[in-house]
Amino acid sequence: MKQTILLLFLLITTLSFSQITVSGNVIDNNGEPIAGANVIVKGTSKGVISDFNGNFQISTTSNNTILEFSFLGFENQEVKVDGKSRIDIILIESLESLNEVTIQGFSGVIGKSRKRTENIQTTAESVTALNSEGIESAGITDVSSFSALVPNLKFNSAQAVGLNFITVRGIPQVRGGDAPLAFVIDGVTIPDPSLLSQELYDLALVEVVKGPQGALYGKNAIGGAINIYTKEPTNKMSNRVKFGVGNGGNLQAQFVSSGAIKEDKVFYRFSTQYKNFDGLLTNEFLDKKVDFSEDFNIRGQIKARVTNNFTIGATFQHFNIDGGATYYSVNPIGTDGEFTGGVLNPNPSEGDNVIVSDVLGRSDMKNNYGNIKMDYNLKGANLQSITSFNKVDRSTIGDLDFLELDGLTQGEEITTKTFNQELRLSNTNTDTKFDWSLGGFYQNIKKNVYQNGTTGVDFGGPDAYDTADYVNETNTIALFGFGDYKITDKLTFSAGFRYDIDKFSQVDDLFVTSSERDNNEFQPKVSLSYQASKKVLLYANYGRGYRNGGYNADLTDLFNREFDDETSDNYEFGFKTTTWNDRLIFNGSVFSSKLTNQQQYILDLNTFIAGVYNYDETKVFGFEFETRARLTNYLDVFASFGSSDAEIVEGGTTGGTDGTTTDNSNYNGNKTPFVPVSTFGIGLESSFNITDSVKFNGFINLDTTGKTYYHESNLAKHTTDAYSLLDARIGFSYKNWKLDFWGKNLTDKQYYQEFSPGEFVGSPDDVAWRGRPLSIGTAISLRF
Incomplete structure (x- = not known):
């Protein structure tokens, strides 16, 4: 096997030597990258587009080749290759072409969902993406704010800093398990799902691709992938400072600097941000705010062009987040004022749905992350090495009974260490019908978990107890490959695979056990796309995804010692369609998924142990649509709708102490919990010059989350109705200054991010995690 792969590498590189590969960067006069600039071999139809950081790479067979550079709103440029392996271009604005009416939306968005630079309108995947301008206009600051713009995607948080619940196309994330989406930053897989909580800033691209993406992103990409790319170091010096304030004591300060350490050779980028928030939700018993947070983030990047064919870069990031925790409200009531009958009502009333715990919960998360990237141009192919490490420390302390009583408390400490190494060889020859990439991957994850608690005097204490103390370790070796073949100018066949070899182990110091298991998983992907016309793309995909299983702290009546992959x-x-002179975009897809051993989570308060269990089989059928239209030169309207019908086909049985098991087949035919049956969004975006020096930008979005079942029983009293959140943002720019005003949940809607029915976990009370109320603020920034 090793010899075969080596021979394939040698064959591909040998065949590539006749190619001349030219790389470079396209920027505007302010030094900002231009995404989607056309780079064409003059006199042909062969070409590429620049990525979200303005980078491009194109191959040719002659030094006499002339490259044409063009982008809407800028003057065209021509450059002769003449032996150059690198060409950097500054495009100058053209006032004439700026007067044209052309959609500014999906048609101009450049993504990288298939690990290569593509316009998302020509990508045979369900993709939602924003480049840097769209990110700034929409006010994207985290995964949650972006998920509001993506159909069939929902992001919630609860319990503590770093505890997330992300659901995509009917596949939910569960506590103690991995996310159903691969999380990738700058091409590096981030396996710890708690890092989805981090603040996002200084970004070049945010992208979600849906459907199993195991062939491209590996395990846990069972529902898709989230791609995030930060802005790269630049050759031209630029700096930006930003200060903001808001209600709830919201304070923000941000600084970004980029430039050349040695012109054309070594570049840096430094960014840092501090945010503080006093909170908006009140503990009625302690009379204190509970949803407070403090966040410090710092990131440094350096990139060097060692030769024209070899670049090396390094990144280091550290952040520290402190925040409130365990502030669940107690006993939410039905809309008819009774526990039976109506669905859950998030509006607090006297004695119901209020936060009254006697302990002020606190949590924190610290992260240290670094990577080293090396790229070598092999004349027709690119060899890339990415080495990364990641360490996450999380801790939580707070109430467990969530009442005014001196009852139960909980504590948790988790440390996760990850090492990744990936080697990837990719085609850069643009004069071919066959595009390909292949490589290998190694990952080691070590996770230490310690959980404890106390019993207070009102519950017969004081006593202290431990509920978990174990170390999980996962080693993964994977081989992967993906290729496109143009059967005709319009018809393209794509196929890929990833073969994961996983080894899992657990050493449990509390229950004095040691466990090991292996799992090998083949994840294929097949795609057929047909470019019916220049503006219409049809595609069909099959993909297989895989989310790894693991070990619970112990066997209980509700779950097994082990949960399956x-x-x-x-x-x-x-x-995907683009019509009306590129002023209207309408994309859609229909999907059907069969899931085996779908994972779910439950807390057993009889033993104080939390665990994950499996359904034998579930199925999901759904569809989604996205559209964007340019009504005038100054106004865009956009909308999206998604539907996911997720059903338990066979719940199976789980758990078993003293012969007692839980029969989840009682829920066969019911809806999968934590899955909104639909999502709907609609909004407006506007941008125009008020004067020659003053520019206006506005963005407003109404995001609707459909009915959600919070338990397999599908009882109405454990179900929430649809709710809508209204967000808006307006900005005014003057030369290098910008003033923004923003608002989230402008109607001050009461809603839940999580609900737990007490009757199924051994508690007399139902508890819920309330969403954040109305938040408003303003920020001013300066570029220099």
């Missing part, structure tokens, strides 16, 4: 087989048909 989860797999998904997904079939999808989609279309």
Whole structure:
């Protein structure tokens, strides 16, 4: 096997030597990268587009080749290759072309969902993406704010800093388990799902690709992937400072600096941000705010062009987040004022749905992350090495009974260390019908978990107890490959695979056990796309995804000692259209998924142990649509709708102490919990010059989350109705200054991010995690 792969590498590189590969960067006069600039071999139709950081790479067979650079609103430029392996271009604005009416939306968004630079309107995947301008206009600061713009995607948080619940296309994330989406920053897989909580800033791209993406992103990409790319170091010096304030004691300060240490050779980028928030939700018993947070983030990047064919870069990031924790409200009531009958009502009333715990919960998360990237141009192929490490420390302390009583408390300390190494060889020859990439991957994850608690005097204490003390370790070796073949100018066949070899182990010091198991998983992907016309793309995909299983702290009546690996087989048909002189975009897809061993979570208060269990089989059928229209030169309207019908086909049985098991087959035919049955969004975006020096930008979005079942029983009293959140942002720019005003949940809607029914976990009370109320603020920034 090793010899075969080596021979394949040698064959590909040998065949590539006749190619001349030219790379470079396209920027505007302010030094900002231009995403989607056309780079064409003059006199042909062969070309590429620049990525979200303005980078491009194109191959040719002659030094006499002339490259044409063009982008809407800028003057065209021509450059002769003449032996150059690198060409950097500054495009100058053209006032004439700026007067044209052309959509500014999906058609101009450049993504990297298939690990290569593509316009998302020509990508045979269900993709939602924003480049840097869209990110700034929409006010994207975290995964949650971006998920509001993506159909069939929902992001919630609860319990403590770093505890997230992300649901995509009917596949939910569970406590103690991995996210159903791969999380990738600057091409590096981030395996710890708690890091989805981090603040996002100084970004070049935010992108979500849906459907199983195991062939491209590996395990846990069972429902898709989130791609985030930060802005790269630049050759031209630029700096930006930003200060902001808001209600709830919201304070923000940000600084970004980029430039050349040695012109054209070594570049840096430094960014840092501090945010503080006093909170808006009140503990009625302690008379204190509970949703407070403090966040410090610092990131440094350096990139060097060692030769024209070899670049090396390094990144280091540290952040520290402190925040409130365990502030659950107690006993939410039904809309008819009774526990039976109506669905859950998030509006607090006297004695119901209020936060009254006697302990002020606190949590924190610290992260240290670094990577080293090396890229070597092999004349027709690119060899890339990415080495990364990641350490996350999380801790939580707070109430467990969530009442005024001196009852139960909980504590948790988790440390996760990850090492990744990836080697990837990719085609850079643009004069071919076959595009390909292949490589290998190694990952080691070591996770230490310690959980404890106390019993207070009102519960027969004081006593202290431990509920978990174990170390999980996962070692993964993977081989992968992906290729596109143009059967005709319009028809393209794509296929890929990833083969994961996983080894899991657990050493449990509390229950004095040691466990090991292996799992090998083949994740194929097949795609057929048809470019019916220049503006219409049809595609069909099949993909298999895989989310690894693991070990619970102990066997209980509600779950086993071990939970199984989860797999998904997904079939999808989609279309992408651009009409009305590029002023209207309408994309859609229909999908069907079969999931085996889908994972769910529950807390057993009889033993104070939390665990994950499996359904034998579930299925999901759904569809989604996205559209954007340019009504005038100054106004865009956009909308999206998603539907996910997620059903338990066979719940199976789980757990078993003293012969007692839990029969989840009682829920066969019911809806999968934590999955909104639909999502809907609609909004407006506007941008125009008020004067020659003053520019206006506005963005407003109404995000609706459909009915959500919070337990397999699907009882109405454990179900929330649809709710809508209204967010808006307006900005005024003057030369290098910008003033923004923003608002989130402008109607001050009461809603839940999580709900736990007491009757199924051994508690007399139901508890819920309330969403954040109305938040408003303003910020001023300066570029220099």
